[in-house]
Amino acid sequence: MTYLDELGEFGLIGRIGKQFSVPRGMTGIGDDCAIIPQKNGMDTLVSTDMLIEGTHFLREDANPYDLGWKSAAVNISDIAAMGGKPVATFLSLALPKDIDTAWVDGFISGYRDLSAVFSCPLLGGDTTASPDRLCINVAVLGECPSGKAKKRGDARPGDLICVTGPLGDSAAGLKVILGGMERDADAEKLVRRHYRPMPRVKEGRALAALDGVHAMMDISDGIGSDLRHILEASGTGAEVDVVAIPLSPELAAVCTREGWDALDCAVSGGEDYELLFTAAPDADLSCIAHTKIGRITKDTALVWKGSGKDFQGFRHF
Amino acid sequence: MTYLDELGEFGLIGRIGKQFSVPRGMTGIGDDCAIIPQKNGMDTLVSTDMLIEGTHFLREDANPYDLGWKSAAVNISDIAAMGGKPVATFLSLALPKDIDTAWVDGFISGYRDLSAVFSCPLLGGDTTASPDRLCINVAVLGECPSGKAKKRGDARPGDLICVTGPLGDSAAGLKVILGGMERDADAEKLVRRHYRPMPRVKEGRALAALDGVHAMMDISDGIGSDLRHILEASGTGAEVDVVAIPLSPELAAVCTREGWDALDCAVSGGEDYELLFTAAPDADLSCIAHTKIGRITKDTALVWKGSGKDFQGFRHF
Numbered sequence: 001m002t003y004l005d006e007l008g009e010f011g012l013i014g015r016i017g018k019q020f021s022v023p024r025g026m027t028g029i030g031d032d033c034a035i036i037p038q039k040n041g042m043d044t045l046v047s048t049d050m051l052i053e054g055t056h057f058l059r060e061d062a063n064p065y066d067l068g069w070k071s072a073a074v075n076i077s078d079i080a081a082m083g084g085k086p087v088a089t090f091l092s093l094a095l096p097k098d099i100d101t102a103w104v105d106g107f108i109s110g111y112r113d114l115s116a117v118f119s120c121p122l123l124g125g126d127t128t129a130s131p132d133r134l135c136i137n138v139a140v141l142g143e144c145p146s147g148k149a150k151k152r153g154d155a156r157p158g159d160l161i162c163v164t165g166p167l168g169d170s171a172a173g174l175k176v177i178l179g180g181m182e183r184d185a186d187a188e189k190l191v192r193r194h195y196r197p198m199p200r201v202k203e204g205r206a207l208a209a210l211d212g213v214h215a216m217m218d219i220s221d222g223i224g225s226d227l228r229h230i231l232e233a234s235g236t237g238a239e240v241d242v243v244a245i246p247l248s249p250e251l252a253a254v255c256t257r258e259g260w261d262a263l264d265c266a267v268s269g270g271e272d273y274e275l276l277f278t279a280a281p282d283a284d285l286s287c288i289a290h291t292k293i294g295r296i297t298k299d300t301a302l303v304w305k306g307s308g309k310d311f312q313g314f315r316h317f
Numbered sequence: 318m319t320y321l322d323e324l325g326e327f328g329l330i331g332r333i334g335k336q337f338s339v340p341r342g343m344t345g346i347g348d349d350c351a352i353i354p355q356k357n358g359m360d361t362l363v364s365t366d367m368l369i370e371g372t373h374f375l376r377e378d379a380n381p382y383d384l385g386w387k388s389a390a391v392n393i394s395d396i397a398a399m400g401g402k403p404v405a406t407f408l409s410l411a412l413p414k415d416i417d418t419a420w421v422d423g424f425i426s427g428y429r430d431l432s433a434v435f436s437c438p439l440l441g442g443d444t445t446a447s448p449d450r451l452c453i454n455v456a457v458l459g460e461c462p463s464g465k466a467k468k469r470g471d472a473r474p475g476d477l478i479c480v481t482g483p484l485g486d487s488a489a490g491l492k493v494i495l496g497g498m499e500r501d502a503d504a505e506k507l508v509r510r511h512y513r514p515m516p517r518v519k520e521g522r523a524l525a526a527l528d529g530v531h532a533m534m535d536i537s538d539g540i541g542s543d544l545r546h547i548l549e550a551s552g553t554g555a556e557v558d559v560v561a562i563p564l565s566p567e568l569a570a571v572c573t574r575e576g577w578d579a580l581d582c583a584v585s586g587g588e589d590y591e592l593l594f595t596a597a598p599d600a601d602l603s604c605i606a607h608t609k610i611g612r613i614t615k616d617t618a619l620v621w622k623g624s625g626k627d628f629q630g631f632r633h634f
Contacts, residue, residue, distance in 0.1 A: 004446070006418045012444050015421070016408075019429045020439040026405070027440075034440035036405060036458065040357035046441060048456055050409040054448035088343070088353060091333075092367040092454050101323045104332070112336045122337040123344075123351035124363060127329050129321070131371035131450065137409050137443075139365055139456035141353065 030233070031151050032081035032217055033142065043149055045142040047078035053134040061177065064103045066195035068110030071136050074220065076118055077199035077273045079142030081218035082149040083208020086120040086201065092137040094130035118201055148208050150216035150277065153233035159214055159278035159296040161238060164203045164289065166248040167223065168262055169193035171269020172255065186250040197273040203288050204275055212283025221270040230278065231302060240294035242307035263307065347550070348468050349398035349534055350459065360466055362459040364395035370451040378494065381420045383512035385427030388453050391537065393435055394516035394590045396459035398535035399466040400525020403437040403518065409454040411447035435518055465525050467533035467594065470550035476531055476595035476613040478555060481520045481606065483565040484540065485579055486510035488586020489572065503567040514590040520605050521592055529600025538587040547595065548619060557611035559584075559624035580624065
């Protein structure tokens with residue numbers, strides 16, 4: 001039987017994880033990053049992501065600059081998700097023989113420009129030939145003060161659930177791209193949010209410094225799915241105030257014009273790379289722009305409050 | 318023009334490297350690992366390698382256990398090449414939908430068994446679907462005492478050139494596999510050396526502790542190519558005593574029987590993953606099994622002494 005039929009992706013990860021014991025003090029599979037304690041009051045954070053042509057992108061659609069930008073961004077976002085500072089990245093590139101030098105230059109320019117925002121150098125990698133498809137892997141190292149990384153499993157009943165910015169822009173941008181739609185300034189901004197996500201490193205680090213902030217992760221699959229990871233890891237439930245979910249004016253404008261459901265983009269659309277975190281009600285979060293969208297409950301259900309729509313669909317994970 | 322025609326692989330790496338500045342104290346592209354100083358007297362070492370189906374292996378030839386073993390081994394060997402201790406690995410797997418669970422289990426078993434030899438845990442990674450080809454990326458973290466990592470560029474005129482074990486077994490093993498030859502015990506041992514290389518971690522760490530040891534790397538492409546990396550990085554040349562290159566009895570036996578040139582396997586065949594290092598003539602190397610095969614010269618030529626064959630062919634790199 002194929003691994004997908006028998007295990008599914010999450011089952012596969014669990015099966016792999018069971019084969020390896022994690023040394024005391026380290027954190028392994030299951031969070032946005034692994035955590036390896038150093039001996040100087042700092043923890044090393046590590047994450048890695050693979051992008052395959054035909055699964056994650058189509059070469060004819062993807063501008064190489066944007067692809068390079070996004071390859072670096074989604075990895076650095078994993079460091080932000082734990083509250084860390086990115087230290088260095090490592091890029092593996094399998095290139096089909098027909099790729100031209102301009103493509104490589106474009107990719108590297110995008111990768112470099114995003115990395116420069118965070119002064120995060122590329123320190124190594126691997127280049128190899130591919131028989132046909134582009135394959136990109138990035139590994140990222142980060143660091144944070146010892147024990148301060150925020151994990152998914154630390155949400156507590158009574159915590160507020162917050163996000164650092166508007167949701168749904170990236171998903172709507174993808175709809176604009178795939179639909180080949182004409183782009184006004186609003187649509188263009190959504191497309192840009194899809195192609196050039198900006199990891200919330202500054203926000204993550206500020207939140208990591210606050211003891212009142214408990215669980216944290218970045219939103220890569222949409223809160224309908226990602227919030228569930230926090231709930232499952234924490235053994236809690238949540239009530240989300242659907243009307244409180246922040247939507248950008250651009251998303252509202254394009255959705256109104258096209259008859260799309262903005263809330264659907266925001267909840268089930270992924271790749272916004274905003275941070276999703278939980279915090280004690282009395283935590284002082286004034287240092288960071290954020291929106292409260294609900295609260296953590298003792299009961300393990302996930303309830304979408306205040307929507308005329310039935311959000312049960314999101315319970316299938 | 319395609320990147321390969323215009324730049325070649327090494328030109329590509331140089332072009333990428335030029336786009337990124339390396340922060341002071343760190344070592345980036347160009348050695349077996351990047352070096353990132355910690356603040357506690359240790360350096361973090363990082364390397365990454367990508368294996369693509371159709372470029373690096375054929376699925377029908379590769380036993381999943383062996384492929385898992387080798388994926389971990391070649392990365393841990395990069396840590397050994399600098400004299401470090403492996404700390405953790407990170408595995409990205411892009412799996413075609415028709416891969417079955419038994420394949421995944423076999424791969425992970427091989428990966429786990431090699432990792433267990435070095436108590437090196439798998440701490441994370443990425444799993445994703447691939448439209449067709451298997452794609453494997455491993456990133457490895459290691460550490461060594463501050464400033465003690467051995468680099469490629471530190472060879473000095475007068476140094477002895479040494480290797481930690483016999484060369485050519487892996488290349489001959491590959492010839493046995495590709496030729497579909499019948500395997501006696503000797504041939505079987507060569508095949509095993511090809512499929513299940515053993516990184517020289519213990520040897521690398523012992524050598525890293527010796528100040529008299531200067532340049533070091535692991536032999537992945539064959540010393541005909543790898544020694545050149547040391548020479549170019551160090552601005553030196555070398556005389557290799559071809560008759561001193563260590564050959565296993567199994568290699569000698571199979572080569573005699575098949576009429577193969579054992580020296581050719583040893584010099585131009587890769588994937589032995591022995592260590593190649595240079596050391597001051599008065600360095601006490603008694604702690605480690607090794608064979609002296611030549612010496613570093615001020616003149617930048619590479620001379621193959623004592624062979625009836627013309628080894629000029631190896632100068633084309």
